[in-house]
Amino acid sequence: xxxxxxxxxxxxxxxxxxxxxxxxxxxxxxxxxxxxxxxxxxxxxxxxxxxxxxxxxxxxxxxxxxxxxxxxxxxxxxxxxxxxxxxxxxxxxxxxxxxxxxxxxxxxxxxxxxxxxxxxxxxxxxxxxxxxxxxxxxxxxxxxxxxxxxxxxxxxxxxxxxxxxxxxxxxxxxxxxxxxxxxxxxxxxxxxxxxxxxxxxxxxxxxxxxxxxxxxxxxxxxxxxxxxxxxxxxxxxxxxxxxxxxxxxxxxxxxxxxxxxxxxxxxxxxxxxxxxxxxxxxxxxxxxxxxxxxxxxxxxxxxxxxxxxxxxxxxxxxxxxxxxxxxxxxxxxxxxxxxxxxxxxxxxxxxxxxxxxxxxxxxxxxxxxxxxxxxxxxxxxxxxxxxxxxxxxxxxxxxxxxxxxxxxxxxxxxxxxxxxxxxxxxxxxxxxxxxxxxxxxxxxxxxxxxxxxxxxxxxxxxxxxxxxxxxxxxxxxxxxxxxxxxxxxxxxxxxxxxxxxxxx
Numbered sequence: 001x002x003x004x005x006x007x008x009x010x011x012x013x014x015x016x017x018x019x020x021x022x023x024x025x026x027x028x029x030x031x032x033x034x035x036x037x038x039x040x041x042x043x044x045x046x047x048x049x050x051x052x053x054x055x056x057x058x059x060x061x062x063x064x065x066x067x068x069x070x071x072x073x074x075x076x077x078x079x080x081x082x083x084x085x086x087x088x089x090x091x092x093x094x095x096x097x098x099x100x101x102x103x104x105x106x107x108x109x110x111x112x113x114x115x116x117x118x119x120x121x122x123x124x125x126x127x128x129x130x131x132x133x134x135x136x137x138x139x140x141x142x143x144x145x146x147x148x149x150x151x152x153x154x155x156x157x158x159x160x161x162x163x164x165x166x167x168x169x170x171x172x173x174x175x176x177x178x179x180x181x182x183x184x185x186x187x188x189x190x191x192x193x194x195x196x197x198x199x200x201x202x203x204x205x206x207x208x209x210x211x212x213x214x215x216x217x218x219x220x221x222x223x224x225x226x227x228x229x230x231x232x233x234x235x236x237x238x239x240x241x242x243x244x245x246x247x248x249x250x251x252x253x254x255x256x257x258x259x260x261x262x263x264x265x266x267x268x269x270x271x272x273x274x275x276x277x278x279x280x281x282x283x284x285x286x287x288x289x290x291x292x293x294x295x296x297x298x299x300x301x302x303x304x305x306x307x308x309x310x311x312x313x314x315x316x317x318x319x320x321x322x323x324x325x326x327x328x329x330x331x332x333x334x335x336x337x338x339x340x341x342x343x344x345x346x347x348x349x350x351x352x353x354x355x356x357x358x359x360x361x362x363x364x365x366x367x368x369x370x371x372x373x374x375x376x377x378x379x380x381x382x383x384x385x386x387x388x389x390x391x392x393x394x395x396x397x398x399x400x401x402x403x404x405x406x407x408x409x410x411x412x413x414x415x416x417x418x419x420x421x422x423x424x425x426x427x428x429x430x431x432x433x434x435x436x437x438x439x440x441x442x443x444x445x446x447x448x449x450x451x452x453x454x455x456x457x458x459x460x461x462x463x464x465x466x467x468x469x470x471x472x473x474x475x476x477x478x479x480x481x482x483x484x485x486x487x488x489x490x491x492x493x494x495x496x497x498x499x500x501x502x503x504x
Contacts, residue, residue, distance in 0.1 A: 004036030006215045008062075008069075009043045009204065012054035015277030015286060016061040018260060018338070019219060019251050022303045026248065027217045028067045029304070029326040039211060040072030042083045043204070045197045052280055055083075061274040064290055065300050066319055079211040084203050091198035094206050094236060095159045095191050099139075103235040104191060106157045107138040108150055127187040130165045159192040161201070161228065169227040174215075174246040174328040181227040189228050201225065205232040208243055216243040220335075221259075223247050246328050249307050250335040260338050262286060270340040274299070293393030294343075295362070298350035302343045306336040316349055348392040356384040363397045370398055372405045383487060386479040400478070404487050407496055408474025411503050415476055416467045420504065427457050427464060428471075432497045435490050447482040471500040 008024035010016065024040075031038040040062070042055055059074050071077025081087055098104035107128075109117075113136060114128075123131040133140055138160070139147040150157070167183040191202040198206070208216060226245065233242040251260045254268060265272040265286070275288035289299050301317050309332070310317070310325045317325070351359065360377070363384055367374065374380040387400040431453050438445050450468075454461040465481055472484045472493075485493050 002214060003212075004031055004034035004214050005039060005212050006031040006036065006217065007039040007041050007208070007211065007213050009041040009207070009218075010058055011043045011046065011049070012058065013046070013049045013051050014054055014279065015262075015273040015275075015288075016058050017262065018272050018303065021061065021065060021067075021274055022251065022307065023217055023219060023248060024062060024067050025065070025300060025303055026246075026308070026326070026331070027215070029323050030215055030217070030328065031070075032323045033326050036214070037070040038067075039077070039079070039213070040069035040074075040082065041207060041211070042073050043200065044083055044085045045199065045203055047085070047197070057275065057277060064274060064296050066296060067300075084198070084207065087203075087207070088197060090210070091202055091206055092192065092196055095198070095202060098161070098191065098232075098235055099159060101235065102162070103231075104159050104161050105139045106147060106151070107136065107160050107188075107190075108142075108155055108157045109137050113137060128160065129187045130163065130184065133160075133188055156194045158190045158194055160188040161191055161231065163188050163228075163231065169230055171226060171230045171245060173223075173226075174244055175249075175331050176247060176333060179223070179226070183227070186227060189225075191232075201228050201232065205229055205236065205238075209233075209236070209238050209241055212241075213243045215246065217246045217248060220247045220249055246331070249332055251306055252335040252337045254338050254340065259335075264338075268340070270343075293366075293395035294347050295350050295354070295394060297354075298347040299343075301350065302346040305346075306338065307332050316346070316353065344392050347394075351388055351391050351394070354388075356381040356388070359384050359388060359397075362394045363401070366395060366398050367402070367405070370402065372402065374405065379487065386483055386487075390477070390479070403473050403478070404484065407492075407499065408472075410474055411470055411500060412475045413470065413500070413503055416470055417504070419463070420467075423457065423459055424464065424467065425501065425504070427454065427459055428467070428497050428501060430457070432494045435494060438490070441486065441490060443480075443482045443486045446485050450482070467500070471496045 006027040008027050010020055028038045030036075040059070042058075044050055044055075055073070059072070062069065069075065071079065071082065073080075073082040095104060099106065117128065117132050117136065118126050120126045122135040125131040128136065135141075140162075142150070163186045164183050169181045169183055171179055173179050189201050190199050192198055226247070230242070233239050252258065253260050253264050260272060262272050271287045271289050271292055273286050273288045274290060276291045277286045277288065278284070279286065290296070297318065300319060300322070304317065304322050305315065308326070308330055311330060360381060363380065364374065383401050383404050384397070387397065390400050391397055431450060434449060434453055438449055450464070451461045454464055466476065468481050468485075469476060469478060472478070472481060472488070478484060488496075
């Protein structure tokens with residue numbers, strides 16, 4: 001049985017978009033479920049659109065997601081090189097093979113010639129197809145001597161695929177079933193450009209064949225190109241080795257119609273990239289899911305569910321569970337609208353179900369960015385357990401637990417003033433002193449001491465707890481006030497009481 005081999009083949013033209021990551025994820029899940037290999041290939045044949053740093057960004061993004069290639073430009077492999085720009089010599093020989101077999105031809109058209117064609121000057125068609133090619137300057141309309149003379153003179157040329165007329169091109173898609181295309185609707189795609197670099201159409205077929213790819217997953221925007229690729233597999237004599245196709249549905253805008261774009265994210269206030277991406281062309285900074293505070297596990301889980309369903313009620317899946325349950329059959333045919341609120345739900349659920357040990361590296365990093373360096377890991381683990389259910393994003397951990405390490409930035413005394421009395425003022429002065437007499441600094445003893453004093457002074461303890469929370473946290477949120485008091489220690493508690501009373 002042939003080993004399953006899938007690939008993710010992005011172009012290094014910018015940050016890695018949600019749709020691209022999902023294609024990589026599905027390809028990875030399929031390969032790993034079958035015990036196969038997942039290959040990263042960089043399709044950088046379009047040097048005009050190449051963006052410095054984009055390749056490393058792609059590698060870093062996949063690594064953060066836990067999508068680890070078995071082969072790729074950064075790790076090598078037996079079918080390398082894995083950058084198309086480094087495979088340039090390979091493609092020319094196959095383009096020439098197609099010319100010799102009569103399935104491709106030289107085209108010497110100038111820019112002006114092509115513009116005239118696009119303006120519809122020939123037979124009511126504005127694409128280079130079976131109608132217009134007979135009017136153009138190519139080896140189909142020139143004699144053999146004229147063609148050879150132009151080649152000898154090094155006249156710039158491209159090599160185009162000779163698409164047959166009146167032919168139905170059929171192939172099977174693992175998601176969409178049988179697909180048929182009429183060849184009369186196709187144009188003669190350029191296979192090899194004037195600079196001898198291949199176009200996507202030639203390169204993807206040659207690379208998939210030489211790298212022994214068995215399953216090719218890509219976005220549905222490539223469906224119109226699929227019949228061209230089927231012809232190439234056939235004309236190169238590789239039809240028996242053609243991979244199984246799966247054209248994935250689009251991730252759609254949350255509002256309106258069409259494919260989700262980075263502009264939608266900017267407009268609606270959510271990221272569409274995995275990591276922060278600084279576009280070197282515009283110097284514009286796009287925020288990433290990582291920096292916004294998403295756990296990679298939650299991000300991957302969320303992304304898998306936009307376009308696929310396990311068939312069960314379960315929604316939270318680890319990477320291994322996704323591998324175990326994934327199948328092409330359960331990928332939706334129609335696009336899925338991106339829902340950022342649902343994305344945050346996944347992240348919140350992952351934070352809640354994760355134990356404190358797993359969350360601690362994230363929390364440490366977040367706190368260190370604010371110059372907080374916890375020294376007692378046992379205490380930090382306890383604090384995380386107290387506040388994690390209040391966090392939606394990882395960045396929320398700073399808001400929810402910074403007051404365990406430093407006094408609040410400001411005190412929301414406006415919540416206290418309307419019902420503040422001299423009796424309450426006296427209570428906290430008295431309690432601050434009474435704290436010195438608590439022998440065992442435990443949550444229960446602090447709470448008992450608090451309530452006993454309130455009872456002695458004939459003040460309802462419930463009316464005192466909100467002011468205490470403002471003293472400790474600065475506002476009306478946070479876990480049990482006596483848990484906080486215990487964690488910060490007696491001296492810090494006394495300082496915060498005094499700071500609050502001074503503020504009033």
